[in-house]
Amino acid sequence: MASFLTCSSTLFTLIFIFLITPFFIVTDAKFSEQLPGPKASHVVEKMSHLHFYFHDILSGKHPTAITVAGRKNEFGGTAIIDDPLTEGVEHGSKVVGRAQGMYAKSSLDAASLLMVMNFEFIEGKYNGSSLSVLGRNPFLETVREMPVVGGTGLFRFARGYVLAKTVRYNVGTGDAVVEYNVFVMHH
Numbered sequence: 001m002a003s004f005l006t007c008s009s010t011l012f013t014l015i016f017i018f019l020i021t022p023f024f025i026v027t028d029a030k031f032s033e034q035l036p037g038p039k040a041s042h043v044v045e046k047m048s049h050l051h052f053y054f055h056d057i058l059s060g061k062h063p064t065a066i067t068v069a070g071r072k073n074e075f076g077g078t079a080i081i082d083d084p085l086t087e088g089v090e091h092g093s094k095v096v097g098r099a100q101g102m103y104a105k106s107s108l109d110a111a112s113l114l115m116v117m118n119f120e121f122i123e124g125k126y127n128g129s130s131l132s133v134l135g136r137n138p139f140l141e142t143v144r145e146m147p148v149v150g151g152t153g154l155f156r157f158a159r160g161y162v163l164a165k166t167v168r169y170n171v172g173t174g175d176a177v178v179e180y181n182v183f184v185m186h187h
Ligand SMILES: *[C@@H]1O[C@H](CO)[C@@H](O)[C@H](O)[C@H]1NC(C)=O
Pocket: 122, 123, 124, 127, 128
């Protein structure tokens, strides 16, 4: 008898919890919800490697980088860029995308940049897809690594890194060509 009573009161408690609980979680579900994630076997993460040259042009009639705040070679100097990304190192080489964003001299010795930019691609299957890079660029070092923090289109859920290496630099004008190797995992 005693065990029957315990059992039925446990049952009653369970029914009570099931009836009441939805009222407590319903408001929560509106702000954020867990989507039924794809089964592990359905997600095929791809690793892509991209290689291109970034042309930062400060001189001439059509600069692709303009200083918008501070002084170019001093702490605080900030530039907005819309730099072409090309297949080959030459300026006239096929354009595969553009690097749009900004960089700022963010170290007191003015030897390091904060870079915030989106690579917008226009070539082949990546046409319309983009990658976002946010990182520290100590540009006097031979190879600089910066994180890829996200992407769109074919690069949804992207994460990875870039290796940037200056291959041409004009001391007089500040024009530079930088080789980019991008390693990115995405869906
Ligand atoms: C990229 O996509 C745009 C818009 O859909 C299209 O106009 C353009 O021709 C495409 N470029 C290449 C190289 O496929």
